[in-house]
Amino acid sequence: MPEIIGNLHLHTTASDGAGTHDEVASAAARAGLDFIVYTDHNTWVDGVEGWYQDAATGRSILRLMGQEINDQRLDPELNHMLCHFISHDLNGAAADPQRLIDTVNQAGGLCFLAHPLERPGLRAAAETYPWISWDICGYTGIELWNAMTDVKWRLRTLWPRAVAGAYLPQWVLTAPFPEVLAKWDELLATGQKVVAIGGSDAHAMSFSLGPLTRTVYPYEYLFKAVNTHLILSEGLSHDTQQAQQQIYQALSAGHCFIGNSLIPSPRGFEFTAQSGSTGAMMGDTLILQDAVELRATSPQPALLRLIQDGRCVAQQVGTELTWHSRRPGVFRVEAYRQYWGELRGWVFTNPIYVRAA
Numbered sequence: 001m002p003e004i005i006g007n008l009h010l011h012t013t014a015s016d017g018a019g020t021h022d023e024v025a026s027a028a029a030r031a032g033l034d035f036i037v038y039t040d041h042n043t044w045v046d047g048v049e050g051w052y053q054d055a056a057t058g059r060s061i062l063r064l065m066g067q068e069i070n071d072q073r074l075d076p077e078l079n080h081m082l083c084h085f086i087s088h089d090l091n092g093a094a095a096d097p098q099r100l101i102d103t104v105n106q107a108g109g110l111c112f113l114a115h116p117l118e119r120p121g122l123r124a125a126a127e128t129y130p131w132i133s134w135d136i137c138g139y140t141g142i143e144l145w146n147a148m149t150d151v152k153w154r155l156r157t158l159w160p161r162a163v164a165g166a167y168l169p170q171w172v173l174t175a176p177f178p179e180v181l182a183k184w185d186e187l188l189a190t191g192q193k194v195v196a197i198g199g200s201d202a203h204a205m206s207f208s209l210g211p212l213t214r215t216v217y218p219y220e221y222l223f224k225a226v227n228t229h230l231i232l233s234e235g236l237s238h239d240t241q242q243a244q245q246q247i248y249q250a251l252s253a254g255h256c257f258i259g260n261s262l263i264p265s266p267r268g269f270e271f272t273a274q275s276g277s278t279g280a281m282m283g284d285t286l287i288l289q290d291a292v293e294l295r296a297t298s299p300q301p302a303l304l305r306l307i308q309d310g311r312c313v314a315q316q317v318g319t320e321l322t323w324h325s326r327r328p329g330v331f332r333v334e335a336y337r338q339y340w341g342e343l344r345g346w347v348f349t350n351p352i353y354v355r356a357a
């Protein structure tokens, strides 16, 4: 089935990013992405959506407008919400997370809790902006892997971490924090569907150290790292409205996985299930008939781990993992690969929800 890759969390000069809408789109085209969603802080810009042709590469990329909304009167500014597929500014609902979720849903959009748990970084990055208002319902999902949250933690001491990371970007980006994975499993255990996405949260900000100034993690680099891969039922339309609808459907259904393209691209990764004559893919609900066969196939050898209800039930190094179960459960797959001397997160699929008949 057709697979497209996009980035669902990034910032431009419309808020606190360093690149214009066009510069960011060009960087995404160079990185090989198919679509991006602009998510500037509490900011809405009209007239940007649609196909963008990058002159240098000749590639076209679909640009969508969204927002990252939080109550800016709070100190610190907690509870960041990524709002996608909306058509106007929803910042007016920022003060109440549940009202914001309801407003996004009424507007026909999707919303994801951004960087739901964070760890402190260095200096100004020591502030954390987790999600704390968990008494909510109706949201689409969570941002399981936020690249900048990961980078911030990795560079938490000036020497050697920040200096090494500024010059060896390959050294950063590990995996979603275990506490975020545990939180996701905890939410899934309540019986709700919670779609996981990955985002860059790219700002392309510059940092100075003595006489040296360096743009740490430019857009193009981060767009080659943590992205969301969507599985479509047919190729992406050239019509903006139709393409937007296809992306919306795949995301809302959880027909997607998070991939780290640095080691290298996990394009082609699959996670499917079969019970009786019925098949399912990630994001789907499957009614258990006697037994279920779960199957992950990888384009590259990797450590494949099958998680059932938050517990690893099978793992294997290779390009394929098959498992049979007679019990219902929420099944998802994690894949890890060696990169620069360390085991790194590579793929985190959305679950297949196997329910009792």
Ligand SMILES: [Zn+2]
Binding pocket: 068, 080, 114, 115, 129
């Ligand atoms: Zn944020």
Ligand SMILES: [Zn+2]
Binding pocket: 009, 010, 011, 068, 114, 201
């Ligand atoms: Zn952000």
